[in-house]
Amino acid sequence: MSRFLLVLPPLTGHVNPAAGIAAELAARGHQVAWTGTESVLRPLLGPDARVFGTGTRAFRAQGGHGLAALRSLWEGFIVPYARFTAKPLDAVVREFRPDVLLVDQHTPAGALAAHRHGLPWASFAPGAMELGHPYRTLPQVEAWTDGLLRGLWERAGLPAAEYLDPRFSPALVLATTGPALTGAAEPPAHHALVGPVLRTRPADPGFPWERLAPGRRRVLVTMGTLAGDLGADFLARSVRALELCGPDVQPVFAAPRALLPELPSRAVAVDRAPVLELMRRGALDAVLCHGGMNTVGEALAHGLPLVAAPIRHDQPFVAAQVAAAGAGLRVPFARVTPEHLAEALRTALDSTALRERAVRVGRELLSGGGAVAAADRLEALAARPSGAAPGGTRPPGGP
Incomplete structure (x- = not known):
């Protein structure tokens, strides 16, 4: 050995x-x-x-x-x-x-x-x-x-x-x-x-699974560990965008509560979400993220379409590749309006073509x-x- x-x-x-x-x-x-x-x-x-x-x-x-x-x-x-x-x-x-x-x-x-x-x-x-x-x-x-x-x-x-x-x-x-x-x-x-390396992670007993309402489509919002204070303004726009998506869409925010504004009652917010477990349980329908390779790879491995708002480093490159592959959409992190973001999220949730491409790209990654x-x-x-x-x-x- x-x-x-x-x-x-x-x-x-x-x-x-x-x-x-x-x-x-x-x-x-x-x-x-x-x-x-x-x-x-x-x-x-x-x-x-x-x-x-x-x-x-x-x-x-x-x-x-x-x-x-x-x-x-x-x-x-x-x-x-x-x-x-x-x-x-x-x-x-x-x-x-x-x-x-x-x-x-x-x-x-x-x-x-x-x-x-x-x-x-x-x-x-x-x-x-x-x-x-x-x-x-x-x-x-x-x-x-x-x-x-x-x-x-x-x-x-x-x-x-x-x-x-x-x-x-x-x-x-x-x-x-x-x-x-x-x-x-x-x-x-x-x-x-x-x-992607889909490592089994310890269960999170603190996640409020009971708050995931049946019959609603869910969007995970996660901007990674490097967003910091830059993320607060984007998260505020995300909250408004998800409100515009309608009451049948339930957001799950993985972000420090201090960075989030007041949330609608249907929203779930935790500092850290059990992302892989949510995906494996089929509890998500789309992912809004920063375009980090881990989050992107995990989402696509589970056939989830993405809306990527890249911040820095390799994220713009990854987000561009996701969009080019037809598995998601790219929006500008600093300038996207709640209305434009809501439109992108609705497309990710409603587009059969986008979902099919996400599944196909995910299979390729897993191969x-x-x-x-x-x-x-x-x-x-x-x-x-x-x-x-x-x-x-x-x-x-x-x-």
């Missing part, structure tokens, strides 16, 4: 799908450990997970749109998080002695540690930010990002001549998406598009194999002879 080390950022949308892959590996008898911010990982993974903490520190809140959001992401989180975790990661690798590392694309320090120790590593892409290359038409932006990554490589003391983009393992890239959401280009052979396919590819990487896997070519114990 092999030892797998998962290197993840302290972001729920990144940890949850990785946890499904970890569970599959553990079920096959492999040893699995995690490293990252334990205060975030532990509540998501449970008391039995083996977690090597890398310490905790505050990072700048992510904000803005477009290029400003990209700068905020890289300069406010990815680069400082990589610097902060570099030494602890090196110590974790020495202690746990993994055979393979699974490294999130936004934790480049994991790839640097793997290269330093001559270990094979796979990149994990739970979003489309890097795979989709949304800024490929702006070479100066690509060059800026490349400069930041080369700076981390140099800071780690690795030879410049051996530089590899730490977002893309030359051995294996695991992405929780599918062709319908990545565009028409054929991915390289070492890119495995496994689709990627999810956690089972991901574990198969990781096992194959672990089974390669030493030195045969690209991305783990330095002799162990190198500088």
